[in-house]
Amino acid sequence: MNRKNHDSPVESRSSQSIDFSMVLASAVHDMKNSLGMLLNSLDELRQEQGESIGESPRFNTLQYEAERMHNDLVQLLGIYRLGENNLSAHMEEHFVPDFLSQHMARHTPLLDGLGIELEIKAEDINGFFDDDLLTGVLNNTINNAIRYTRSKIRLTAAQQQGFLVIGVEDDGEGYPESMQHSGTPGFKSLDFKSGSTSLGLFFASSVAQLHSEGDRTGSIRLHNGGSLGGGVFEIWLP
Known part of the structure; x- marks a missing residue:
């Protein structure tokens, strides 16, 4: 049998070009959709069962962790698109209190279960921003605030120095000094060994930077204090 016209297994495998990052992105997208369906089912179950399940610590933990994982996957997809230069902000006008x-x-x-x-403390103002991107930022920030707050979370919005400033405050112990900053953390600064990658902060600052007007660009700020005395996350949009 003449084998010259048949590729060897090694040659066949090496001739295949696999974009592993795209494979991962596709898998993350599927997982995100599955978790979205799970979260919808949990919401429906909470409505059907009422207080009997809404006060269950195990059920609330399940919903919280599912929401956190969903947020992480949304951020991973956003960062992948950012790396592919395929993430942009689509500006539309929104009435901020309604948002x-x-x-x-x-x-x-x-x-309520937790x-x-x-509460919301927002000026009656309009803002121009990408609601999907900002939704991803706020969902992650609120989810983090749930973990560290004692009893209260406040969403704020105001105009400052020509920027729309949207904040998430809590009454917990606040951010450690090493996390308090203004600006954009670099991706190279993410520390996977420490167990705290600050992936959400990198995503939030990237979303902020996608919002620009003239020579002004969005940013994030982390500090302590605010009206509740705990951690304060702010995203500044021009």
Whole structure:
């Protein structure tokens, strides 16, 4: 048998070009959609069972962790698109109090189950921003605040120095000094060995930078204090 016209297994494998990053992105996208369906089912189950399940610590932990994983996958996809130069901000005008109210409604069932109060303190202002990208930032920030707050989370919005400033405050112990900063953390600064990669901060600052007007660019700021005395996350959008 003449074998000259048949590629060897090694040659066949080496001739295949596999974009592993795209394979991972596709898998992450599928997992994100599955978790989204799981979260919808958990919301429906909470509505059906009422207080009997809403007060269950195990159920609330399940929903919290599923939400956290979903947020992480959204951020990973966003960062992948950013690396592929395929992530941009689509600006539209929004009435900021209504935008924040939508977020409050989404998180209210879990917060009620955990005994955490969520309130909004926002000026009656409009803002131009990409609501999908900002939704990803706020969902992650609120989820983090749930972990560290004692009893209350506040969403704020105001105009400062020509910027729209949207904040998430809590009444916990606040950010450690090493995390308090203004600006953009670099991707090379992410530390996977420490167990705290700051992936959410990198995503948030990247989203902020996608919002620009003239020579002004968005940014994030982390500090302590605010009206609740705990951690304060702010995203500044021109």
